[in-house]
Amino acid sequence: MLFPTYQFLVFFLILFSAIVSLKHQVDLYKIVLLLSSLLFYSFWSFDFLFLLILATTYNYIILRAVCHGKHKKLALISGLIFNIANLGIFKYCNFFVTSLFDILNQLKISASFQVLQILIPVGVSFYTFRMISHLIDCYQKKISCPKFIDYATYITYFPQIASGPISRAPEFYSQLNSPQKYDYKIEEVIVLILSGLFKKYTLSSFLFNFTQLPFKVPQQYSSIDLILAVISYSCLIYVDFSGYSDLANGISCLLGFKPIVNFNMPYQSLSLQEFWKRWHISLSEWLRDYVYIPLGGNKHGKLRKYVNLLCTMAIGGFWHGAGLNFIVWGAIHGLGLVVNHLCRDLPQAIHFKIDYLYPKTAKFLSWLFTFSFVSGSWIFFGTPNWETAIHVFQGIIHSAVKSFQFNFWQLYLVIAVIGAINFWGDRIAQIFLSVFSLKNIFFRVVLVSLFVYAILMLGPSTVPPFIYFNF
Amino acid sequence: MRDREILLIATSVILTLIFTNLSLFLKSFSSTPFASPEIKQAARQIELEGFRKSEQDFWSKIKDINLDSLPVKSAKNRVETAQRTALQPKKITTKSPKKNTPAKPKLTRPYRKFLFIGDSVMLDLGTQLQYSLKQKYNIADTKIDYKVSSGLNRIDYYDWYARTSQIIKDYQPDVVIVLFGGNDTQDIADFQGKYRVILTKEWQKAYQERVDKYAKLLNNSSVRKVYWVGQSNSNKSGYIQAFPIMNNIYKNAMKISPKITFISTWETFAESGKFTPVVANKSGKRGYVKVNDGLHFTSHGAQIISDLIVDKMVADRVLQIPKKQL
Numbered sequence: 001m002l003f004p005t006y007q008f009l010v011f012f013l014i015l016f017s018a019i020v021s022l023k024h025q026v027d028l029y030k031i032v033l034l035l036s037s038l039l040f041y042s043f044w045s046f047d048f049l050f051l052l053i054l055a056t057t058y059n060y061i062i063l064r065a066v067c068h069g070k071h072k073k074l075a076l077i078s079g080l081i082f083n084i085a086n087l088g089i090f091k092y093c094n095f096f097v098t099s100l101f102d103i104l105n106q107l108k109i110s111a112s113f114q115v116l117q118i119l120i121p122v123g124v125s126f127y128t129f130r131m132i133s134h135l136i137d138c139y140q141k142k143i144s145c146p147k148f149i150d151y152a153t154y155i156t157y158f159p160q161i162a163s164g165p166i167s168r169a170p171e172f173y174s175q176l177n178s179p180q181k182y183d184y185k186i187e188e189v190i191v192l193i194l195s196g197l198f199k200k201y202t203l204s205s206f207l208f209n210f211t212q213l214p215f216k217v218p219q220q221y222s223s224i225d226l227i228l229a230v231i232s233y234s235c236l237i238y239v240d241f242s243g244y245s246d247l248a249n250g251i252s253c254l255l256g257f258k259p260i261v262n263f264n265m266p267y268q269s270l271s272l273q274e275f276w277k278r279w280h281i282s283l284s285e286w287l288r289d290y291v292y293i294p295l296g297g298n299k300h301g302k303l304r305k306y307v308n309l310l311c312t313m314a315i316g317g318f319w320h321g322a323g324l325n326f327i328v329w330g331a332i333h334g335l336g337l338v339v340n341h342l343c344r345d346l347p348q349a350i351h352f353k354i355d356y357l358y359p360k361t362a363k364f365l366s367w368l369f370t371f372s373f374v375s376g377s378w379i380f381f382g383t384p385n386w387e388t389a390i391h392v393f394q395g396i397i398h399s400a401v402k403s404f405q406f407n408f409w410q411l412y413l414v415i416a417v418i419g420a421i422n423f424w425g426d427r428i429a430q431i432f433l434s435v436f437s438l439k440n441i442f443f444r445v446v447l448v449s450l451f452v453y454a455i456l457m458l459g460p461s462t463v464p465p466f467i468y469f470n471f
Numbered sequence: 472m473r474d475r476e477i478l479l480i481a482t483s484v485i486l487t488l489i490f491t492n493l494s495l496f497l498k499s500f501s502s503t504p505f506a507s508p509e510i511k512q513a514a515r516q517i518e519l520e521g522f523r524k525s526e527q528d529f530w531s532k533i534k535d536i537n538l539d540s541l542p543v544k545s546a547k548n549r550v551e552t553a554q555r556t557a558l559q560p561k562k563i564t565t566k567s568p569k570k571n572t573p574a575k576p577k578l579t580r581p582y583r584k585f586l587f588i589g590d591s592v593m594l595d596l597g598t599q600l601q602y603s604l605k606q607k608y609n610i611a612d613t614k615i616d617y618k619v620s621s622g623l624n625r626i627d628y629y630d631w632y633a634r635t636s637q638i639i640k641d642y643q644p645d646v647v648i649v650l651f652g653g654n655d656t657q658d659i660a661d662f663q664g665k666y667r668v669i670l671t672k673e674w675q676k677a678y679q680e681r682v683d684k685y686a687k688l689l690n691n692s693s694v695r696k697v698y699w700v701g702q703s704n705s706n707k708s709g710y711i712q713a714f715p716i717m718n719n720i721y722k723n724a725m726k727i728s729p730k731i732t733f734i735s736t737w738e739t740f741a742e743s744g745k746f747t748p749v750v751a752n753k754s755g756k757r758g759y760v761k762v763n764d765g766l767h768f769t770s771h772g773a774q775i776i777s778d779l780i781v782d783k784m785v786a787d788r789v790l791q792i793p794k795k796q797l
Contacts, residue, residue, distance in 0.1 A: 013481060020474040097749070098758055098771075105756040117706065117748035119763045186473060186480070213615075216598045254477060384770060445480055449487035456488070 003247045004201055011040065016254060023256055024179045030149050033157070033176075033255065040158035041122070048121040055086060056155050059131045060148055066138045067145035079135045087128045093118045095322030123162040125319055127155055129283075133290050134169050143170050150176060159248040163241070165260040165282035172257070181256025187436035190444075191429060192250030192259065194451050199243030201459040206414055207236040210406060215382045218392040222401045226392055228411065233382045234375040235418040238267065241280070267374075267422040270366040272336045273344075275374055287316050302345060309341065310334035320381070325389060329380040336373055582696065582789045585613040586644035588635060592767055593617045593650045596700070599773040600648065603781050609793050614642055623681040624655035632688055639692045646789060647689060648780060650700040652721075653766045656713045670713060679720050683727055690728030696789055698780060699724060703736040703772075704746040707765035711746070734783055736776055753778055 002008060015036045022029045042049045062082070065075035088096075094117065134151070137143045146154070146169070154172050155161075175182060214221045214229035221229065242263040249259035262282050269275035276284045292312040298305040310331065317330015376393075383389040421428065436444060585604060587597035597615035604610040616638050621629035631651075639647070659667045661677035668674060689697050699721050702714040715737065722733045740750055740760050751757045752775050760772030768776060784790040 009485070013478070016474070017478060020478070023474075094759055101749070101757045105754075117759060117761070117763070184473070186476060189477065190480075212594065213598075216594070217601060220601075254474070441476065441479065445483040445487065448480060449484045449491070452484055453488055453491060 003244070003251070004197055007043070011036075012251065019255065023181050026177055026179055030153050030176060034149060034153045037153065037156040037158040037161065041156065041161060044122045045119075047119075051090075051121050052127065052156060055083075055127070055131065056152050058082060059135070059155075060151050063135060063138055063151065064145060066135055072139060076135055076139045080132060083128050083132050083135075087124060090118055090124050091120055092322045126164050126166060127161055129166055129286055129290075129319075130155055130169075133166075133286060136290060137169060143173075146173060159251040159255070163244050163248070164280075165245055165248065165262040166286050167257075167260055167282070175257050182253060182258045184253040184256075185433075185437070186444075187433050188259075189250050189253050190436045190448055191432045192246045192253065194432075194448070194455070195429070196243045196245075196247030196250060197452065197455050199239040199246065201455050203414055203418060204236055204240040204243060205459050206410070207232045207239070210411060211236055211382060215379075215392065216384065216388065218388065218395040219399075220401060221395060221399065222404055223396050223399045224404050225401075225406045226395045226399065228406045230375050230379060230392070230396070231415060232411070233378050234267070234371075235415055237378060237381070238263070238422075239418060265422045265425045267371055267419070268367070269370050269374075270363060271370055272333065272340045272373065275370060276333075276337070283316070287312050291315055306338045306341065309337045313337060323385070325380045325383060325386045328386055328389075329377055332377045332380065336377075580645075581791075582645040583610065583612050584642065584644040585610065585646045585648065586638065586642060586694075587613070587615045587617075587648045587650075588631075588638075589617055589650035590621050590653050591617060591619045592653050594619075595768045595770070595773045596650060596776055597648075599770065599777040600780065603774075603777050604790075607781070607792070608790050610790075614638075614644070620654050622651050622653065622655040623685055624657060624659050624678065626681070627660075632685065635685070635688060636692070639694060644694055646696045646698070646784070647694045648698045648700060649685075649689075652702045652714065652717050655717065656709055670716060675716060675720065678717070679723060682720050682724050686724035686727040686731055690730055694730065696787070697728070697731045698783065699731055699733050700776070700780060701733060701735045701737060703739055703761075703776065704741040705761065705765040706746045706748065710765055732783070732787070734780055736779060739775060739779060740772070750775060 015032075019029065019032055019036075022032055038049060038053075041052060059079060059082070062075055062079035066072050066079065069075050134143075134154075138145060150173055153176060154167075154169055157167070157172070160167055210232040211229055214226055215233065218226055245260075245262040249262075253259055260282055262280060264278040264281065266275055266278035269278055292308055295308040295311060296304055297308060311334070313334030314327055314330045317326045317328070317333070320326045320330070379392045380386060380389045383392060436447065438444065585600070587593055587600060589597070594615060594617045597613075597617065601613045601615065604613055616634070618629050618631075618634075621631065623631060626632065655678065656669065658669050659674055659677045659681075661667055661673070662680055665673075665677075667677045686697075686699075701718040701721055702710070705711055705714065718733075718735065718737060722735075725731050725733050738744075740746060740748075748759055748761065749757050750760045750772070752771065756771075758771035759769050760775060761767065762769055781790065785792075
């Protein structure tokens with residue numbers, strides 16, 4: 001069940017009406033929330049629901065052993081192996097089988113054995129990460145063993161199960177168990193939901209068509225079209241995913257949970273390091289805390305730090321998708337971060353003079369370089385395989401096609417709007433917050449109706465699925 | 472208090488939206504499982520006008536590839552290929568004049584322009600076909616015209632009759648390859664506006680009417696050859712049940728027009744009638760053929776189906792291998 005659908009609207013209105021009076025009755029509230037999450041998830045598939053319940057129950061048993069058992073480390077390792085294997089089987093099995101066939105084919109060995117095609121449960125990457133971090137937190141005694149209902153509610157929490165943000169257990173439990181739920185403001189929720197709908201329904205759906213064919217058959221597009229397609233994809237992935245996060249946060253506010261900032265105007269970053277502090281923040285922090293730091297972080301010398309950075313980003317890339325192109329994407333970002341750190345680690349004397357003589361130019365060049373790097377790396381992310389990605393790069397440098405097909409003012413306008421969101425998003429949000437904070441309910445209804453109507457009218461007739469649902 | 476205000480706002484907004492544009496609401500709501508057959512029937516009779524129409528035209532414009540802009544080299548090659556293919560029948564007949572009793576070789580105009588029409592499945596297949604035609608047959612005049620979530624069932628959502636007529640007029644293809652059905656596994660409103668439940672006899676009759684109308688359109692057009700690609704086997708029970716029936720309906724379209732050839736793909740991804748997820752291509756390389764939805768092809772699967780279509784076109788002498796490669 002997708003958020004911007006009538007099914008979800010009906011589901012949520014019924015749930016919200018029921019839950020309004022239960023917010024202070026913590027135990028009852030938890031039960032209703034858990035059942036709603038399971039019901040929400042069951043709309044995708046009962047098989048997936050069964051797997052989710054199985055994984056949650058097994059992880060809880062391991063969690064008990066990690067907290068209270070004699071062999072805590074053994075329990076932790078078995079839990080980690082289970083979760084990694086679970087992810088490996090459901091998300092990467094098809095990739096491994098395809099790779100095996102490729103190798104056998106290269107070696108000219110005929111392989112006649114039959115294999116199964118394994119379906120990927122929705123949100124498996126997100127809930128597995130939550131399960132892993134919970135095990136580690138309990139092992140490190142950062143958190144005590146929760147009750148089963150708390151744990152199950154945290155893992156299955158429906159606004160975040162399909163595409164995050166990846167919430168942390170301590171914050172979640174403290175809000176879940178408090179009779180004083182998050183004190184949201186109506187205008188805050190309205191702005192989050194309208195922002196999510198506008199980003200997803202209008203902007204993302206619009207940009208979708210500009211990226212589909214160029215990223216599949218780049219040979220048929222001119223260099224300028226391919227550049228526009230790459231910029232469009234950068235914009236698309238941002239509005240698509242941040243739009244989902246906004247909707248998830250808006251719904252979470254209504255259920256009594258503090259919103260999690262997952263995107264903070266990432267395309268205004270002046271360095272790759274800054275970009276990863278602004279992009280998919282909950283994942284970046286997760287990778288930092290549960291991969292980079294356990295690998296040794298920056299505690300064992302600079303060389304080790306760079307290796308750790310590279311490994312963390314490659315793992316992050318592979319987490320996004322079962323394909324060589326995703327690993328390449330992650331590794332490129334890892335390399336970029338290494339270069340970024342190298343530049344920062346250089347002695348001040350070697351720094352470019354441009355920084356001091358022309359600070360504005362330096363700032364602009366830093367932005368341009370960072371944006372170009374990030375957009376270029378998205379090519380590996382958005383194309384079906386790395387060979388097509390190479391064709392896109394070749395086409396950008398030189399294309400035999402000369403005609404300009406994407407010369408539409410609507411496209412420029414959408415890119416400009418997304419640019420404005422990235423540079424002045426906080427100010428724009430403030431303006432809307434003050435507009436919707438007026439107390440007159442009639443005014444609010446009229447204004448919200450107007451906005452929703454405009455969003456629906458501006459959106460195309462078919463809304464493509466969220467990109468991050470694939471991960 | 473605040474929660475109740477939110478509920479009040481949400482309800483008021485929904486009601487406002489419903490009353491301000493009932494047709495838009497009905498059309499959106501009709502695609503949900505909550506909609507009753509009566510609502511679905513009413514919604515499908517609402518014409519797409521105004522903004523939605525212009526929006527669809529806009530997307531169609533974006534998808535169009537300007538073929539005048541294709542590289543000069545390819546254009547040159549196309550002419551050469553055309554000349555070669557036009558001459559080829561002569562060569563074949565002069566080689567073995569005594570063995571066969573051939574009919575006089577007829578110099579037909581070569582097939583140069585290929586149009587691929589369908590839903591999102593055609594995007595995967597069409598890109599593979601474009602690649603194969605260019606690589607093996609030096610044919611670059613190809614065009615994919617696809618619309619996500621469309622088909623011959625929900626003509627109220629996307630009018631393939633109008634779109635196909637227009638694109639044939641504009642592009643003047645020699646060969647059209649059609650693939651529909653992925654989004655047609657739903658209830659249908661027949662031409663009399665009556666609502667028919669999926670896979671019932673009435674549904675099959677109504678869907679056959681849709682397909683026949685489309686086949687007539689193709690038959691009366693300037694197109695010289697049409698390949699109607701059937702749906703392949705799947706791991707989803709809904710498709711397993713519906714696709715054989717739909718394939719029969721597509722096959723019946725051949726009776727409407729001699730131009731149409733149905734290409735069956737049902738057994739391509741099957742062993743003993745059952746779907747098999749991993750299939751070998753012509754070179755023996757094995758790989759997954761469909762993505763998890765049981766409908767869309769992987770690039771490997773698209774390659775296999777593309778090869779099947781290309782082979783059929785070669786057998787029909789629609790395609791001929793360029794002289795250089797012989």
